[in-house]
Amino acid sequence: MRRKMALVVLAVGAAVPGLIGTNAVGAQSKGAIASSNPTAAFAQARRPRARIRVAPAYPYRLYSTTYPVPYKYEFPGPGAVRQCTSWLAPEHRASGPVIVPRMRCWWER
Numbered sequence: 001m002r003r004k005m006a007l008v009v010l011a012v013g014a015a016v017p018g019l020i021g022t023n024a025v026g027a028q029s030k031g032a033i034a035s036s037n038p039t040a041a042f043a044q045a046r047r048p049r050a051r052i053r054v055a056p057a058y059p060y061r062l063y064s065t066t067y068p069v070p071y072k073y074e075f076p077g078p079g080a081v082r083q084c085t086s087w088l089a090p091e092h093r094a095s096g097p098v099i100v101p102r103m104r105c106w107w108e109r
Contacts, residue, residue: 001107076107076109079109080107080109081107081108083105083107083108084105084106085103085104085105086101087101087102088100088101089101089102
């Protein structure tokens with residue numbers, strides 16, 4: 001029994017340096033390949049993680065709500081004034097040209 005254990009330990013001891021030697025040779029050949037191929041260096045280099053900046057939809061609201069707002073944008077906050085411009089524009093329809101009112105509005109501080 002002791003003889004078998006001694007043979008196993010001896011075999012493992014002899015195999016370990018052989019395995020380490022083959023990895024060192026493989027590492028040297030990989031280094032030689034990487035130095036000869038410039039695109040291999042880019043493939044091995046790690047890129048930094050992308051940084052994502054998260055901004056709230058409503059910068060003046062400092063609290064979170066579980067309910068969605070019924071409209072896309074809220075009132076822009078205190079001190080804002082709504083400015084509008086209106087005009088009459090011709091619209092071509094099947095019955096003939098018609099003049100219709102148009103309006104465009106925006107918020108100013």
